[in-house]
Amino acid sequence: MVTLAIAAVLAVLAAPSIRDFLIRNQMANISNEFAGSIMRARNEAASKNTCVSMCMSATAGGSATPSCKTTGDPDWQQGWILFLNEACDSSVTTPALDDIIAARNSSGSQYTLMASTGSTPPKKLMFTPSGRLNALAGANMFVLDINGADSDTSFKYGSNICLDKMGRTRIIPYSQNSCS
Numbered sequence: 001m002v003t004l005a006i007a008a009v010l011a012v013l014a015a016p017s018i019r020d021f022l023i024r025n026q027m028a029n030i031s032n033e034f035a036g037s038i039m040r041a042r043n044e045a046a047s048k049n050t051c052v053s054m055c056m057s058a059t060a061g062g063s064a065t066p067s068c069k070t071t072g073d074p075d076w077q078q079g080w081i082l083f084l085n086e087a088c089d090s091s092v093t094t095p096a097l098d099d100i101i102a103a104r105n106s107s108g109s110q111y112t113l114m115a116s117t118g119s120t121p122p123k124k125l126m127f128t129p130s131g132r133l134n135a136l137a138g139a140n141m142f143v144l145d146i147n148g149a150d151s152d153t154s155f156k157y158g159s160n161i162c163l164d165k166m167g168r169t170r171i172i173p174y175s176q177n178s179c180s
Contacts, residue, residue: 024157030111031159034076034142035169037102038125041082042167044101045127051088051134053095055124057081057103066103068093074123076142077113078106090126090134115142116160125163133167 037054045052055068057079066081070093082102083095115122126134142161158174172179 020157026107027111027157027159030077030107030113031161031171033104034080034113035161035171037080037082037104038161038163038167038169040102041125042127042131044082044084045129046131048084049129051085051126051128052082052101053085053090053092053124053126054080054082055093057105058093065094065097066100067095069123074115075112076115077109077111079104085126088126088128088134090124113142127167131167133163133165 041052041054053068056074056076058067058069059065059079066083068081069078080103081095081100083092084099084101085092085095086099128134142163155174160172160174160176160179162170162172162179164179170179
């Protein structure tokens with residue numbers, strides 16, 4: 001009985017640490033996957049000498065043809081699509097299946113990955129054959145946040161993903177409000 005009581009006390013003490021560990025790992029996974037997708041789009045554009053677009057996904061993970069979201073909140077957490085855009089046409093919203101490089105489905109609504117810069121945050125990024133971002137004036141910041149959590153939890157585990165006009169990314173702490 002004493003052994004079970006000690007085990008129960010240790011389990012109660014360890015539960016918050018396990019929760020924090022899971023949140024921290026999920027947040028790191030999302031930010032790393034997003035930054036990696038941006039790097040992949042940039043590298044594909046340069047290596048194939050063509051434009052590559054990355055857009056928010058409008059399809060919710062089913063078997064529907066992937067298409068880009070053009071309206072609503074700019075929450076990239078719902079998923080994104082990377083595709084070849086040989087015409088370098090920024091208005092393409094439904095890529096041909098042969099042109100799709102990668103697609104990521106949403107992993108739920110527990111987190112948000114919002115573009116935070118400017119009055120109209122981007123729902124689509126396009127990389128030119130040189131690997132540069134097309135039509136991005138300065139640094140852009142994507143904020144990874146925890147929905148429904150207290151601000152302390154977001155402050156501890158959230159992150160900002162900085163993207164410059166050269167197409168380079170870096171991940172900074174949530175507490176740092178600027179990409180400069």
